Amino acid sequence: MVTAVTIFVDGLVYAAWLFIVAVGLTLIFGVMKVLNVAHGGFYSMGAYAAAWSVGIYFDAGLAPAGSFLLLALSAVVVGVVLGLVLERGLLRFVYGRDDILVVLVTYAAFLILENLVLLIWGVDAYPAYQPSALLGSTAIAGLPFNNYELLLVVVAAAIGLALTWGLARTRLGKLLRAVIFDREMAVAFGIDVARLFTGTFVVGAILGALGGAVTAPTISVVPGIGVEVIVLAFAVVVIGGLGSVMGTILGALIVGLARAAAVHLLPEVELFVIYGVMSLVLILRPRGLFAQAQPRRI
């Protein structure tokens, strides 16, 4: 019983983290049809910016509660700057080229971002445990769980709700859905696709950086953290169906719970379980759980 509760809560926390990290990737793909490998770069930039600024903040001895605001703020700053530079300065020149070449462009951007992180912050680890330590822990079924990690579930739920509601109900969301559904028709109806693209990319970049920023207090921020994230996030969005927010929620839950179950019951297979689940889903549904069937065009 205790194991079941532990698996459930751990899985939920991990799923929340996966969702925050992966949702930006799926949003950008859904609207722009660009698989953004540089997402991993946004993640590590966000993590470093957050860890670095939180470190300075606590050294200055300011009110501890403000550090949470600082995490969000660093994500927004990183996301807006990187998103604008990458989309306006680079991606818009390669729209319409071969899909793989666009992926390679974002891959090149990822390499550059990873190296920039190294050049700016060096190879030392940046700990930023304070916000996490601040919140203490709660006992569930007699086991202590870190409150900060439980807060992540709330944050993920809020992001998920905001995105689904925004896409379904707001004017902007309706415009975006029109672009997702049929881009050429949307252009013909006078929707300014270029501006929507820039906006989407910036929002996606902020989400990626936020993923890094909220993770920073739970880990030791070291070089190379962006790599695993991009592969993991890709696995999650592929399970759900690339471009679908609902699919990403489901994919994150499946992977999160499966991994938690593996960690507690059969630790040796932890690493394979994620890719195992992904392969299984893809064998059964080649385009993911929530993807619509694509007509084949000549």
Add this chain to the structure above:
Amino acid sequence: MDSPKPDRRSTLPLILAAAGKEAARRDLALLLFVVGLMAASLTMPGWAVYLVTVMLARGLVVLGLLLLWRTGLMSFGQALYYGIGAYAVGLTQKYLGLREAFSLLALGIVAAVLVAIALGFLLRQYRDIFFAMLSLAFSMILYGALVKSETLGSTDGFAVLTPHFLAWTPGTASAQYDLLLLCIAAVASGIYLVGRYLASPMGHLTTAIRDNEIRVEYLGFPVRRAIHVKYVLAAALSGAGGALVALAVGHIDPDMSYWTTSGEFVFVTILAGSGSVFAPFLGSAIFEILRTYATDYAPYSWQMVLGVSLLLLILFMPNGVWSLFRARRKAAAP
């Protein structure tokens, strides 16, 4: 209706003759390539022998990627087979004590082929980024297994001993040079076989599938099986490359199957261009030179150098360095 009817029978010999001419030119170029390499290797200092061996072996991997790239597919996880080739050599030597170079090379290829046949059934259903990222995921599984498992050497990997060649054991001084010869032989066979394959009807399907897969299907060709075959061929070449690098470097570690290694192969493929079966080796040579200088002059910016040159290539030289030769030949022709 008095429009002239195209007569297939009269054009076919012309096409065949052109193909034959092309093949003859390729074989001549291959002969010159091999003779030139062997002549150059006689005068090379020791460090250059090592560098050229690694460059040729890694070029083999890129030759495999070229096959896929011509089909419009790019694998971001080709280091999977590179790693499998290398570890097949290392593990056989460590646990079975086999040190014979030819059989080790064959083992590396067979191991890669077997895995590729199995994974191919899944991967052949995917195109574009799905294909690329699924390959990446599989290579990361191997990396994870290698890092976690003590019997497989964990993060440090292990040493690979100098091989024997059939019944003959070379001295340490000549071992590197003998490996270079083995490498040249492997590369020559690789180029020859891939060239022959590309000239065959199945080979001509490569670019056809990239251009329009559905039309190829309408013509009655099994597209998925064709892609499966290309995937296995690419894996065989990568396995050979990995096995040769393991023997030449004398050490294997999990980084050989890490995504950065795959990324380097993709980089060289784009750098070289898919214009010719020789292009991968030109690309590989440029890459090794670039890396040697970058580690000297900008040791902390290697990824930056890679990223920036990749961007510049995609934006300004989308068909790779080989397109320079192509452009000149066209300009020279009247």
